Amino acid sequence: MRELLYYQDVMMQQFTAQVVRKGKEDMRPYVVLSNTAFYPTGGGQPHDTGKISHFAVVDVEKVDDEIRHYIDGNIDALEDEVRGHIDWARRFDHMQQHCGQHILTAAFVELFDIPTVSFHLGTELVTIDIATAQITNEQLAQVEKRANEIILENRPIETKWISKEELSSYPLRKDVSVDEDIRLVIIPHYDYNGCGGTHPTSTGQVSSIKIMGTEKMKNNIRVSFVCGNRVLQQLAMRKSVLSDVARQLSVPEESAAEALRKVFNDTKATEKALEDAKNQLLEYEAKGLIAASREGVVGASFENRSVQALQKLGRAVVSQLDEGICLLVAENEDKIQFIAARGSQVNKSMKEISGAILPLINGKGGGNDAFVQGGGEKHLSAAELLEEMKKVL
Known part of the structure; x- marks a missing residue:
């Protein structure tokens, strides 16, 4: 070990050695030299790279008592005496x-x-x-x-x-x-x-x-x-990022952190105000659906509305309609989704509805007696699926 070139002179960047053996491991060609300045992977330090003659050294490993230099190329073209060049920047x-x-x-x-x-x-x-x-x-x-x-x-x-x-x-x-x-x-x-x-x-x-x-x-x-x-x-790298952030905020670099904190706070306030506005609109939409309903059944179909939005709207409806049922369906790209919800004074289980319509859309769903949701394939339009749900009622 102590005779290895990378231990003899750690600053050595080039050396000459004799080829002792050539071989392949898992289709990777390698060469063993009489001595080497290439450091093999070990002790937490990665291997060296560089060249042996004009072939790139892509890996170096110590296997048993020999150091194998894995090269990119035809090892048969290597002469008996070779010149090694260490990638010094990496080393x-x-x-x-x-x-x-x-x-x-x-x-x-x-x-x-x-x-x-x-x-x-x-x-x-x-x-x-x-x-x-x-x-x-x-x-x-x-x-x-x-x-x-x-x-x-x-x-x-x-x-x-x-x-x-x-x-x-x-x-x-x-x-x-x-x-x-x-x-x-x-x-x-x-x-x-x-x-x-x-x-x-x-x-x-x-x-x-x-x-x-x-x-x-x-x-x-x-x-x-x-x-x-x-x-x-x-x-x-950090100077570049900081300069870019400061430029976008139109502030000196030393003020970027405080300016960014203000942007975050303003954004959070805006998001809260927007969420409050959405909830208010949802309440108005729920009142409109209730006003247009017949016999205590609210039904509506939509396009490109998430199941989460259907859930919020359904809960808003039944919170205002104790003796009613809400059925909502939406078509989203290649799938169809639905919810069914009941008011607090209704005894009918919503599972009956999901159990009846899920086979029609080869779908899956979940929930309880008061509220169910699910989705599946678009074998039916949103309006057609809504009618099937009403038939169960």
Whole structure:
């Protein structure tokens, strides 16, 4: 392990190696080299990409004792000696994020004795789950400040291979999971951690750390953050969004939050007023239907009216018609829907109506003796279905 090129020189971007073996796994061609600077997926860090000769390296995995480079192309065309080229932008980003995680995790332990239980390096955000049920904004600010102090001090980052017997000589942040090929990543007088990932040679290369948010994950807290160039990318994205919002609100950026809050409040007030107006119109519509009804039966058919609207109108009718029944039907695109409701002084079960008409439309419905609703296929028009409902009465 310790002889691998990405451990010998973490800053290596190109290398020459011999092809040891070619093969396929699940129809994916791969090549094994005599040595490699391509980092395989592991320890929460994604694999490197790049090129071997002129073939794109799309995945790198450690399988048993060999590192397989999965390539896009015909592996038979590879010569015995090849040249590897690392996608350095991707690799350095991963190094910044992984090292930033070490620094941030150590800050949580140093300041509040809160350990990290898991780590994920995503394409946009990095997350750690910390072993606590709650964390305050003040604590997060202190941790972020301490992490950035360590970065600004530009401390060296050392790596060291040790034996299991030597472990007790180092103040490790957590126990290591292997008994041999133990690799420590050390930020002197700050963090000592067993890790097989790639890291820059000094903390200053991480550039900066910014905590983006938190969320509760069972009994832990998930902390999202970014490091290095990703801080600038997130800043640029948020600046663009804020500028757009401020422009649409016609206010300076620093006033956008308050202006947006006012828009939300005004919208809620408008929506409430509109809902009140709709309810009043519904009451008037219900009175109109009652006035036009015969023998205590209110019946009406509609087009493009939701079953929710039918339910509201039906309830408005029977609330004003204790000894009456309301039958409403609506055609909506490729389906037909209905409601049947009774007044408080009516004994007839509305289930009799739904039970009789649902087979006519191959439909489904639900409800109780006082109120039913349902829908199905448009084998009948709304007016025809309404007549069938009246026949049951």
